[in-house]
Amino acid sequence: MRFTINREEFLKGLTTSSRAINSKNPIAALTNLKIELNENGLFITGSNRDLTIRTLIPYFLDDKEIIRNYQIGSVLVNLKIVDFCREVKTEEVVLEVNDETIATIASSNGNNEMTLQCIKVDEYYDVDLEPDSLEITLTKNEFSNIVNQTAFAASLKEQRLILTALNLEANEGKLTVTATDSARMARKETLVPDNISFVANIPAKMMVEVDHLLEGQEYITISIGDKKALFSFDKIVVATTLVAGDYPNTKNIVPKVTNHHLMVKASEVLSAIRLANLVTERENVVDFSMSPENVQISAKSSQTGSGVNKIGAFQYEGSPLRISFNSEFVSQAIKALGSEDILFEFIGEMKPFVIKNPNDDSIIQIVTPVRAYY
């Protein structure tokens, strides 16, 4: 294999695909990028088995020749090639593979040259990147909102693997995405075409990674199979394994009737929480006490001291209520709503409560209180 290629386009593809690589992967072949030139162009693949990213660089972009003076073939190459292409400054670089195990990359002026020992290409673990028939297309904004408003609420603990996933359920014209770590829940609804119906559990961190890659795109197509989801945009395909097993039933977590309603400003509550956290006894647990006359967030620690922070602007309906919660959960939920107006809805001291944007019904956040020791 050999080719001369536009350095910027090559670097873009290398950088994107290398995001899937774990350089400490015990399977040596997977610490490398697979580079394959065929009649369609140059395919660059990076994978850690759970996540695979493949980018395609065509021979021509618009009328500009991107790849020239080539001979088709494939090679597995060390990630150092990415740093090389980032560091040299020539418009093109030249890659040449002598037998299957030695690749030389050079700047087109010949000043800089690096020879890398390579692993044979047949040792690569190839992931199935064929799309399944079930496809759904979202705008970049729809996809980003789903991820930003739910993924933070998924569990980070691998003990209950299913909770590290986002649960995607499409039917009757609605895609409902749920995340829960069992102490809180985030749920987002997005309108989709009527005829689409599926359920899939996609690792939350993969969804976050795909969202990063989406920067600058307009649309994303998601294809759902039995064991994998594919995300396609631009000339990039991302594959992720699904999390096996049934997602817990979260349908009944959202309370139907609530009897304490508090409307506040996001910035003021977040600031009061940060101040209360300076003196929390148990990590992040603060007390929220409300009445029609006074709303305050306070905390106390036998070691450090105590803090009381009154909320200046609020509307409260209901009898006085005092509730303790993990303030980190509440802060994340408020930030995810992306609204300065925030509505809290409570049932009682020990019942899960709702945090909402009063102007957007598509997203709901639920947090379970913690037992207080006052």
Place this chain on the structure above:
Amino acid sequence: MRFTINREEFLKGLTTSSRAINSKNPIAALTNLKIELNENGLFITGSNRDLTIRTLIPYFLDDKEIIRNYQIGSVLVNLKIVDFCREVKTEEVVLEVNDETIATIASSNGNNEMTLQCIKVDEYYDVDLEPDSLEITLTKNEFSNIVNQTAFAASLKEQRLILTALNLEANEGKLTVTATDSARMARKETLVPDNISFVANIPAKMMVEVDHLLEGQEYITISIGDKKALFSFDKIVVATTLVAGDYPNTKNIVPKVTNHHLMVKASEVLSAIRLANLVTERENVVDFSMSPENVQISAKSSQTGSGVNKIGAFQYEGSPLRISFNSEFVSQAIKALGSEDILFEFIGEMKPFVIKNPNDDSIIQIVTPVRAYY
């Protein structure tokens, strides 16, 4: 003690003095800020014994009242007071100490209040902040140049404590500052008044810290005593202990006669070094080979591969030479010179070599080569 104080001025003083505090200090009193209000204003002190920073906030700044409604006194207070003052948004805050062990800080609108348990002020370790008679004043730029051009070459290893210091020697109208970790050396000369003469070894990292604090200042006064150095600027005094012992004699390290001279561009050498480093066998060691026809930086690793990087623009005088060096040392030395034109002067393969800015004789960098295995 009590006072109402302009929040921004208070926060600035708290932030500056808290930079000296190590929150894990085993002496509990030193994890706190000492706050003392007397007839001169409010003194805020932070210390870890080796480094002490004291700021003064006066009652008035120009005609603006900064501290009002006060009663003098002193207290040791937890660093959480800094976060409190950063987070609240009122123009003033109110500090009140009830007995010596409980302090309450509040926003001036009363919405936010934090009560902190305090340590008694007589448990504080007080550092002598009286200036010694030997004083020297430098501009901010002179001081920053000294620190930025030398401190990186001081040792980070505590085994030979004296090498973690910068050696300052003033006499005959010159302040000479030297740093060496025994494998390289940086030396900077600055003109000072004729009548000043002293030798002091000041910890390099303290000099770096003082340089950070100097941001936005014009002058700094350094006072040298037997066991301490004091740095004064604005309303801030910084004290640092000196490193005891004799600094090694570095007078003869700078070679008098050199017979290989290479002039190059800093950016090109730095780039070639980064590229060669992608395939170094021993960490950071690269080969530099020079002749009147060709200058290149190369590296080789039995595991990864090899790289050759030719320098495009150079002037070389002397017989061909090949030398191996720790490229991190050379890169740091080049960057410290702050010049795009860089002059290398060599004696031979295993002799320390010089890196200079051809237009600035006040600064010199010396690097010892490493033995090559080619």
